[in-house]
Amino acid sequence: MFCADTDVELKTEELKPHSLKSNEVMVETHVLSCDAFIRTILDEEAYHGVVEIDGTLPAIGYGKVIAAGPEANLKVGTMVSGMMGAQTHTVIQANQAFRMTTFPFMSPTSSLGLMGLTSGLTAYVGLFYVCKRPRKGETVVVTGAAGAVGSIAAQLAKSTKARVIGVAGGEKKCNFLKDELGLDGAIDYKNKQASLEEQLAINCPNGIDYIYDNVGGSILDSLLDKINPKGRVVICGAISQYSGNLNKGKVQGPSNYLKLAERGAEMKGFNVMQYMWRIPMALFGMFFMYMRNQVKMTEHIEDGISSFPNALHKMFNGGHIGKMLVDVNGSLKNEKNPVIQKKQD
Template sequence: MTSSPKPSTFTNQKWILTKRPKDEFDPDRDVELKTEELNSKSCLDGEKDEQDLVLVKVEVLSVDAFIRTMMDATAYHGSLDLQNTLPALGYGTVVMSKSKKFRVGQPVLGMLGAQTYARIPAKQLKRKFDLPLLPTSASLGLLSLTTGLTAYAGIFFVPSKGPRKGDTVVVTASAGAVGSIAAQLAKTTGAKVVGIAGNKNDYLLNELKLDGAVNYKDKSISLEDQLDEACPNGVDFVFDNVGGDTLDALLERIRPGGRIVICGAVSQYDSGSVNKVDGQTVQGPSNYLNLAERGAEMRGFNVMQHMHKMPIAMFFLFWYYVRGKVRMTEHIHNGIESFPKALKSLFDGGNTGKTLVKVKNV
């Protein structure tokens, strides 16, 4: 039986950055879907430092907030040059390889970019292994550095004391990828957990089984009044993904000995203020002196600072998942053409759980 011949070309569709966003990212203005033909005979030819190239057919992409921060000219995650492909973690299948590490047909994981085919050095790829009882997409969600492992580190590795029974814990952006896992992990400790999200109370209370929910989009009652109702005795532990006014309101309610973990500041990302675009500045907390007054702590982190502990995190995330203590909701967008709007949904509150794009190759 003869194998089917390789195509002479591969049609790649990729999203490139064409303009630096002014204030908010505009999917119709700032990026462009470009089509290119990759010649199978020459697409893996590279310079001397690019001899170990692999061509990957992209299947699923992770949509993460850091992608937006890289669109600015200066960025703490690193800046993306104009006309370059939007970065994105993803997995796919090797279709051509000049590397001894990877053979055709192998599933791989890496920073593949928002495109249908990725031409990438082998050193930037890892073999994709699927664990039994977990969905194949767990490598981009529950067990991903940008999602589940970040949540675990922020709850258990970063603070001087993690949540414990009797604590009141508040998780911001708790309907999102990281926040939803962080909130569920906090619940495993026996703490009372309150989530903050926009118009997602039913999801927080009935799907994630949290003890309380605050809707920041509710115009009939202030965020502060909702927090006072949900946390009448104050807050012992905060996992913050938002920053801005929300963080200030939580600092006002932090209890003596409280712990605040800073994971991100999504309220600042899409305005460009986090990267000080056009002279903008990040909105800092005006209530920070409560930390001193109440003997509380506020610590920021990057998951890469805790890589040596990741095997522990992976074990317990798997353990909690198979026992039904942690679930990973997925918000799926179909087709590479949906990628920019999927990214925008992270900042509009339009997503629930982990946002993924299933790529349909041309």
């Protein structure tokens, strides 16, 4: 289990803009994205790489160039995004900092959330391009449904006119799924009065045609038991398994996988990086749906770099809804976030 108080520490170092190498830039971090993969790389031999002892936690984010080496192709004042690391300032090669993309009618944070590679775009690619997409009348179940990827995957599934059921921990999140996202049902896997299987029987009386799975473990097993003939199971992630060592044989695999054979269903995993050629289409599609009020990203914002470890901890303890962000320099407090509101007829 990751412990925000004892597993990481905050260190202060002096900024030395004058010692930049010719192609380097120094970036003042504005906002960081908190992502589940960060937990996996705290263990040895992780698939996404490993953080060494005394190494800085990796984190995607955006910020402003405040100093540039003589040969860097980015000017002071340019807003850039990239792998900033969990720190207030970072020194990176100019070619590893990308000019920040902003989207009309959206707040800058959408570049990490709704339009971000590891959140909204992962949901878009996963739901529409990995297996045959959901269809009208089918039953879709999304796990981790109140989180960043899950809440978008659930709304995208809803746009196909399928019946969509979300799985999340706690009454508050389940109410969010039904009242805010308009899902057809919500299953509280932490409910002590009704088991997951009992809630599944009520919410999915005709079985499940499509599973978008973010959590793995025993929840995935229970869902597989109800998979329908020709069902599809998209493995996006398995957050219930990230607090062990993923590469040391400690992952709880689905013991119900034979249901796939019995019912002629398929299961396919993906990493968003394997679908980069789909990203332009995903950006276009997501923007179009946003403008039509079909999809929105709720954001949970923590303040200051010292909150980063706790933000990561919260992701594994159900402490947020939607996209987890860290406002490193306080810039979000001053921003007006434009929202698209429905016009009166």
